[in-house]
Amino acid sequence: MESILFYLFAFVAVFSAYYVTKSRNPVNSALWLVTTFICLAVFYIMLDAPFMAAIQIMVYAGAIMVLIVFVIMLLNLGTTTKGRYARARVWASFVSILMLILTNFFIRRSIPTGKVGDVTKQMVESYGHTELIGKAMFTDFLLPFEIASILLLVAIVGAVILSKREV
Amino acid sequence: MIGVYHYMILSAIIFSIGTFGVLMRKNAIVIFMCIELMLNSVNLTFIALSRHLQNMDGQIFVFFVMTVAAAEAAVGLALMIAFYRNRESIDADDFNMLKW
Numbered sequence: 001m002e003s004i005l006f007y008l009f010a011f012v013a014v015f016s017a018y019y020v021t022k023s024r025n026p027v028n029s030a031l032w033l034v035t036t037f038i039c040l041a042v043f044y045i046m047l048d049a050p051f052m053a054a055i056q057i058m059v060y061a062g063a064i065m066v067l068i069v070f071v072i073m074l075l076n077l078g079t080t081t082k083g084r085y086a087r088a089r090v091w092a093s094f095v096s097i098l099m100l101i102l103t104n105f106f107i108r109r110s111i112p113t114g115k116v117g118d119v120t121k122q123m124v125e126s127y128g129h130t131e132l133i134g135k136a137m138f139t140d141f142l143l144p145f146e147i148a149s150i151l152l153l154v155a156i157v158g159a160v161i162l163s164k165r166e167v
Numbered sequence: 168m169i170g171v172y173h174y175m176i177l178s179a180i181i182f183s184i185g186t187f188g189v190l191m192r193k194n195a196i197v198i199f200m201c202i203e204l205m206l207n208s209v210n211l212t213f214i215a216l217s218r219h220l221q222n223m224d225g226q227i228f229v230f231f232v233m234t235v236a237a238a239e240a241a242v243g244l245a246l247m248i249a250f251y252r253n254r255e256s257i258d259a260d261d262f263n264m265l266k267w
Contacts, residue, residue, distance in 0.1 A: 006169045010177050021188030047218045064240045071244045092190035096183040103179040117222030136223045148234045155238035162245035
């Protein structure tokens, strides 16, 4: 059952990821990208990470995609189909297939160590995934968390300044 | 049974497709979307290995990747709007204002 689900969603994810690159219209690319994000959220649920699936849907498929679609419509790019570089397909295929072969080689060669941490499946089920993440984030990763808030503030100010007409 | 290898191969495939799109397309927004695709495939690797190694750190890392991606989306799209005001296009070929 899990295998069937995995292969089904893997096929949909790869197919829609390919169509992100192939669609002539940027709005279509954006919609295919949403499909890919939702498939990845399903994988996160299969990997016992429901909180990550929720924020994948909310942050990526919600917020970021709304931003991208909004900009596409604001700039009226829906009909520009000029497209691609000459001979780009050959070189891009060459580089990406080379990259795929290389990563496959390293994945096959590497052996994951038998060393495991203390967060078992039973623990995730009894505590709840969100609580475990919150505990880790507000104890061990408190400083990165605060830095992330400053990063978001800087991003807000930067976006407003950049898109203003006259400074 | 689906193991960690399956997820890693899948995310390698999605990452390669993202590279393909970045290299092939001219439209800056589509290039941007392909970069998001690559970020997401790395997130999938992080979560798969986090489950495999039974450690929470990978998922915290995914959280920060998402934060940085959101900040990047806001600033990148603002840059594109500013660029479009100047050049009336967002083709990657037209990003040549620093060229002498």
